Amino acid sequence: MDFELMITSLPKLLNATLITLKLLSASLIFGLFIGLFFAILRVNKNPIINKFAYVYSYVFRGTPLLVQIFIIYFGLGQIEYLRSTVLWVILKEPYWCAIIAFSLNTGAYTSEILRSAFQTIKPGIIEAGQSLGITSKIIFYKIQIPIAIRQSLPAYGNEIILMMKGTSLASTVTLMDLTGVAKYIISTTFKPIEVFIVAGGIYLFMTFIIHNVIKFLERKYSY
């Protein structure tokens, strides 16, 4: 055991954790909106619209995240037309490509989580709203969405942890996040176990925090 290496690598790894956290929070925020949007499409009665949302979530859940990042980072640059548009400013940055890929990926999972939450809402609650003469728009925003959010908290907590682990793939498109820096230190010092303990410890600590925050929210919003 090389304790000195563990201590000297800690600040570098903590610094890299910032990038991991930035990637995670950005993709979760975008992903939540994407997920909500597609979940609403999924419960739509029009078969074309809900089929479209189904295909989106099926494709993103059925392929590895690595393929998705590579398609966006390496693949989209190949389209000549895209290179001449404003979008290219975003797409040439590995940072934004990673965020786009993560958001689309977590959006697909989130849409599934929210959809199943929408479907488990008891019809009686909606009927109660209707019989009170509340318009269906308000029923949706004030009754269905809050209940769905509460229902989906445990599953969404798991998704946050999965996404946190997913951000490690940013290191494959040259970003120096926690895993990227850990790999760099391992490949220069050839001391994989020490670096794994420190970097893994940081990840576990984040998992622990997320887990407890979700637990707290579940208790707060339980009814």
Next chain:
Amino acid sequence: MELLSFGKTGWGDELLIATIMTIAVSITAMLIGFLFALIFTPLKLSKSKFLNLIGNCYTTVIRGVPELLVIYLFFFGGSGAVMYVASIFGYNEYIEINAFITGSFAIGIISGAYSTEVFRGAIQSIDKGQFEASKVLGLKKPIHFFKVIMPQMLRLAIPNLSNVWQITLKDTSLISVTGLVEIMRQSYIAAGSTRDPLFFYSFAAVLYLLLTYLSMKLINKLEVRYSRGY
């Protein structure tokens, strides 16, 4: 389409072999995972606090740390660890472990942590009366496990195991960083030499979708088979 032709000019045959490699790694990793689950599920269910702790450490650490980090640990540390063990037995030459073994071991350990949780959940949701009844009947331990518990556990475990299989299958794409030529690595090579990454990575995505779709079909059949009588 020319890019996908077989023979020297196209990448069809290479990609086919790579797909077989992905399937082989996934199955090996899944089996290694079952071995780990076989060791750690009893630990998690045991009454001893200490054994419980070991079981919990395994599943918590592996499920809380990114897969890629575990793969790097095995990739960079694997041959070192094997050489250390070999040096105890007096063998001091350099040993290089093949990328297939390192990869399936790394993914296997990850998949094992998920399988352990699935088996633990399945065994815990079997009716307590079943355990008591087989005790009262005086069944021997192996018969109790293989003839009473196992068939009931499998029925409950198969739907969740199919999720573990999907995760394992998708995780194998990460082994491409160690240089093992599976779908992702082969697409990377093809994309590099033809300068057509969009096509090859999209094709890789289609291959993965096909694999997940076909395996779901297969698992659904298994599910029907194991829930006969319910």
